[in-house]
Every structure is written in structure tokens, then in C-alpha cells.
Amino acid sequence: MASLPALPRRYHKASVWALYVIGLCPAAWYFYLGLTGGLGFNPVKEFEHQLGIWALRFIIATLGITPLRDLAGINWIRYRRALGLIAFYYVLLHFSVYVSLDLGFNFGAVGGDIAKRPYITIGFACLLMLIPLAVTSNNWSIRKLAQGWNRLHRLIYLIAAGGALHYVLAVKSVTLVPFIHIALIALLIAYRAVRRPVMNWKRGNGKSAKPAASQRARQNG
Amino acid sequence: MPAYRLPHIPASEITPRDIYMSRRNFMGAAAAAGLAFAGADSAFAAPLTANPSPYKLDEKLTPKEAVTTYNNFYEFGVNKDDPAANSGDFKPTPWSVKVDGMVGKPKDFGLDELMKMNLEERTYRMRCVEGWSMVIPWIGFPLSAILDQVEPLGSAKYVSFETVVRPEEMPGQKGFFQPLPWPYIEGLRLDEARHPLAILAVGLYGETLPNPNGAPIRLVVPWKYGFKSIKSIVRISLVEKQPETTWKNANAREYGFYSNVNPAVDHPRWSQATEQRIGEGGFFGANRRPTLPFNGYADQVASLYDGLDLKANY
Numbered sequence: 001m002a003s004l005p006a007l008p009r010r011y012h013k014a015s016v017w018a019l020y021v022i023g024l025c026p027a028a029w030y031f032y033l034g035l036t037g038g039l040g041f042n043p044v045k046e047f048e049h050q051l052g053i054w055a056l057r058f059i060i061a062t063l064g065i066t067p068l069r070d071l072a073g074i075n076w077i078r079y080r081r082a083l084g085l086i087a088f089y090y091v092l093l094h095f096s097v098y099v100s101l102d103l104g105f106n107f108g109a110v111g112g113d114i115a116k117r118p119y120i121t122i123g124f125a126c127l128l129m130l131i132p133l134a135v136t137s138n139n140w141s142i143r144k145l146a147q148g149w150n151r152l153h154r155l156i157y158l159i160a161a162g163g164a165l166h167y168v169l170a171v172k173s174v175t176l177v178p179f180i181h182i183a184l185i186a187l188l189i190a191y192r193a194v195r196r197p198v199m200n201w202k203r204g205n206g207k208s209a210k211p212a213a214s215q216r217a218r219q220n221g
Numbered sequence: 222m223p224a225y226r227l228p229h230i231p232a233s234e235i236t237p238r239d240i241y242m243s244r245r246n247f248m249g250a251a252a253a254a255g256l257a258f259a260g261a262d263s264a265f266a267a268p269l270t271a272n273p274s275p276y277k278l279d280e281k282l283t284p285k286e287a288v289t290t291y292n293n294f295y296e297f298g299v300n301k302d303d304p305a306a307n308s309g310d311f312k313p314t315p316w317s318v319k320v321d322g323m324v325g326k327p328k329d330f331g332l333d334e335l336m337k338m339n340l341e342e343r344t345y346r347m348r349c350v351e352g353w354s355m356v357i358p359w360i361g362f363p364l365s366a367i368l369d370q371v372e373p374l375g376s377a378k379y380v381s382f383e384t385v386v387r388p389e390e391m392p393g394q395k396g397f398f399q400p401l402p403w404p405y406i407e408g409l410r411l412d413e414a415r416h417p418l419a420i421l422a423v424g425l426y427g428e429t430l431p432n433p434n435g436a437p438i439r440l441v442v443p444w445k446y447g448f449k450s451i452k453s454i455v456r457i458s459l460v461e462k463q464p465e466t467t468w469k470n471a472n473a474r475e476y477g478f479y480s481n482v483n484p485a486v487d488h489p490r491w492s493q494a495t496e497q498r499i500g501e502g503g504f505f506g507a508n509r510r511p512t513l514p515f516n517g518y519a520d521q522v523a524s525l526y527d528g529l530d531l532k533a534n535y
């Protein structure tokens with residue numbers, strides 16, 4: 001089983017904080033580019049799109065933690081909360097830029113878009129669904145909600161699927177970049193369906209491999 | 222065919238002579254400066270002179286850099302900066318445009334001949350279906366000028382257009398995930414094609430057409446969404462039936478044959494009521510402006526559609 005050099009436990013907390021800082025760098029960078037004229041001739045749209053794409057990337061990273069542990073034996077579960085929250089912050093920024101810089105706080109237009117345009121309806125629903133997840137992302141909620149927490153946080157699969165759909169519907173044609181994002185989300189959601197058999201098979205293999213190895217050892221011995 | 226009245230240009234839309242003359246001086250100087258590093262930016266763009274025309278606007282021109290680097294030209298890639306980045310290998314010369322179909326005198330027009338047409342500078346609004354717009358000083362000639370030469374037959378009712386296919390020079394046309402089938406095709410009703418506002422453009426901003434803008438020759442129909450104004454044309458055919466068009470084939474629910482700019486008919490996925498003028502109102506002052514029926518050319522073209530339900534024929 002592959003394994004990375006383990007990060008000493010005393011650095012765990014710092015590494016999570018570092019992730020928040022690194023994770024929000026793309027937003028800060030694009031904001032800086034926007035201010036300095038580096039986002040081309042339609043800077044607001046570009047900023048808005050980049051924030052949305054980065055939200056999807058962090059959702060993909062969040063969904064990737066479990067298969068990474070299952071299949072590669074790398075346990076980064078300590079980063080999952082930060083990744084999920086960063087994704088939420090990007091979705092929030094994406095929506096805020098759309099409301100403020102793009103539509104200039106024309107709430108009538110915002111409401112009209114949400115009501116009439118399916119991809120915006122879906123995107124907005126995903127933002128709403130992310131709120132309870134963000135609110136219950138603290139240790140207290142995890143303890144308090146117990147099994148309910150797990151059930152509630154399964155919403156992330158619906159949110160990820162909704163985010164992918166929002167992206168597909170927003171582009172004029174699905175080209176390579178959207179396809180990669182959507183395919184990764186589909187793959188990571190699909191993995192959940194086959195996770196149990198995959199894990200059983202892995203455990204089964206492990207069991208059958210061990211006696212075989214010990215048998216060989218005995219034969220050699 | 223019905224007779225056409227000349228477009229009615231309100232006096233307020235005509236730029237005073239001293240202003241446009243001073244602009245021409247400026248452009249002359251800019252063109253001279255451009256010569257100094259010709260070939261450095263947009264390939265093959267060279268100074269091009271044209272007669273002034275009454276088609277002017279009292280609106281600020283979109284900066285040339287925006288006009289030539291913010292483009293939808295999927296043959297070079299789907300991102301706005303792809304055409305400028307990926308069109309360096311495209312060779313707009315030599316070139317010819319085959320005009321055929323239901324015509325008395327089919328003809329191949331060489332580029333030299335097209336460049337010798339009576340070229341005019343015409344400043345038009347350009348409204349993209351995506352909700353942004355520009356104001357562009359084109360150089361071109363009325364499409365009707367070449368239609369007249371080939372003598373359309375009475376049975377010809379539509380005009381179809383076709384873009385060049387050159388995967389070796391147009392990276393968007395090769396590889397996986399090509400966004401559209403090629404060639405890109407477009408079409409107009411014959412009376413639309415003959416409307417004096419419809420031009421074939423061979424230049425902009427006092428230069429030959431840069432590659433990202435559809436070199437060496439493209440259609441400009443300013444009252445329709447930008448995708449109707451097909452680029453890098455190699456064939457124009459007169460036909461009896463409404464021709465297929467690329468975006469309608471890709472998604473007929475969203476893109477119709479007419480695609481007249483119409484703030485009252487939303488695209489199914491976004492509103493068409495307002496537009497962002499590219500290059501204006503930076504990061505914080507995104508000032509969307511109302512979109513005008515027929516992109517502001519209703520006085521000239523609305524009569525083409527008398528009796529036509531514009532909601533059904535979007």
C-alpha cells in the first residue's frame with residue numbers, strides 16, 4: 001500500500017490552517033487581477049466564472065478524500081472539513097459577485113433569474129443546501145447530531161451533482177475543461193455506489209493473501 | 222423582391238464632420254504607427270482605406286484591442302482569448318469566395334477583386350447572444366453588391382454561408398471535444414441579405430480584418446446576434462429552402478434561424494434585456510445597458526418582419 005511520509009502530529013493543525021490560506025489564494029489572485037485590469041475585457045464575468053470553477057474544484061477535492069483513503073491508503077480526513085468550507089466560501093463569493101458586481105444589486109433581476117433560469121435555480125439551491133453543512137461543520141455539531149450528522153452531510157452528493165449540472169447548463173458547449181470537472185464529480189459520486197463491494201473485495205483479498213504468504217513462509221521455513 | 226427604402230438616419234446619429242475628420246487623422250497616425258510593427262500582433266492586418274459613410278454612431282468605439290482579443294471564433298478555441306492566441310498560423314491569403322446555387326452567373330470572387338469593391342467605413346453595434354456588445358468601425362461593402370453580380374434566380378429565397386475548414390491552421394477544428402460540427406454554416410433570407418445594412422467586411426479600425434475577427438472576409442448583420450455574422454467565408458449559395466445553421470442545429474430550442482436582437486425574447490437560459498458593453502465600466506462599475514430591439518436598427522429593418530411573430534421566429 002502506498003504511503004506518504006507522515007506529517008508529524010504537531011503540524012496537523014498548522015497544515016489545516018495553511019490549507020485555508022492556500023485555498024483562498026485563487027480568489028485573492030483573481031480579485032487582484034480584476035482590480036489591475038488583468039482579467040480581460042469582461043472582468044466581472046471572468047471573476048465570477050473562476051470563482052464558480054474553483055468552488056467545483058474544492059467540492060471535487062472534498063469528495064476525493066474518502067476514495068484516497070480507501071484506495072491509496074492516504075488518510076487526509078483532517079483536511080476534509082477545510083476543503084468543504086473553502087468550497088462553500090467560493091460558492092458564496094461566486095453568488096455575491098453575481099449579485100453585486102454583475103447585476104449591481106438588482107434584486108428583481110436576481111429573483112427573476114433564480115425563478116426562470118434552471119441553471120441559476122439549481123446553483124442557488126446548491127448554495128442553500130451548503131448552508132446547513134457549513135453551519136454544522138464544527139465539532140460540537142458532529143457530537144450533538146451523531147448519526148444525523150452523517151445523514152445530513154450526504155447532501156454533498158446532491159450538491160456536487162447540482163454544481164456539475166449548473167456548469168453544464170451554463171456553458172454554450174461542453175468542451176474539455178467542463179468535461180473534466182463533470183467527469184470527476186460523476187466518478188466520485190459513482191464511487192460511493194460501488195464503495196462497499198470494492199472495500200469488501202479489498203478486505204477479502206487481504207485476508208486470502210495473508211494466509212498464502214504465511215503458508216509460503218512455513219514452506220520456506 | 223420588394224423595393225427598399227434607404228435607412229433613415231436621425232440627424233443626432235450623424236457625427237459632425239470635424240469630429241470624424243479628426244478621428245480619421247488620428248486613425249491615419251495610428252495606422253502609420255501600426256505599420257512600424259506590422260505582423261507583430263494580428264497576422265496580416267495592414268492599413269486599408271475606405272470611403273466615409275453615413276453609417277456612424279454617437280457611441281464610444283470599443284477599443285481596438287478589445288475588438289481583436291475578445292472573440293467568439295470556435296474554430297480557434299472556445300475561450301474569448303483563444304482566437305487571438307491561436308490564429309497566428311491561419312493564412313487569409315490567397316483566398317476566394319465561391320458564389321453559387323440558384324444564380325444566373327455563378328462566380329468565384331478572388332480576394333483582390335473583393336478588396337477593390339467600393340469599400341466604406343461603417344460603425345455598427347455588435348450584440349453577442351451571450352449578453353455583451355461592442356461598437357466596431359468595420360470596413361466593407363454591401364452584400365447585395367456581389368449578389369447583384371451573380372444574378373439570383375427568381376426561385377432563390379435564402380442565402381447560405383460557409384466558413385473555411387482548415388484543421389491544420391485552426392486548432393479548434395481538430396482533436397477531441399470539438400464544440401461544433403464543421404464547417405460553420407449560417408443563413409439569411411434573401412431580402413435580409415439584400416438589406417443595405419448587411420455587409421461583407423474586409424477590415425476594421427482602418428486595417429484589413431485581423432484573423433480573430435474572421436479574416437479575410439466575413440458577414441456583418443448588425444441587427445442580429447453576433448453568431449449570425451459568419452467569419453472567414455469561402456462559399457455563399459443562393460437556395461430555395463431555409464438553410465441549416467450551425468447553432469440552430471446544435472440547439473434549436475435556444476438558437477433560431479432569425480436570431481434578431483430582441484430584448485423581449487429571452488434566451489431560455491439567460492435574459493436578453495440588458496448587455497455589457499465590452500471595455501466600459503471596469504471591475505466595479507459593470508454598467509449593463511438596456512438592449513434595443515433589432516440592436517437599435519429597428520427603423521431600418523423592422524419592416525422586413527412585418528406580420529412575422531418574432532417570439533415564435535426567434
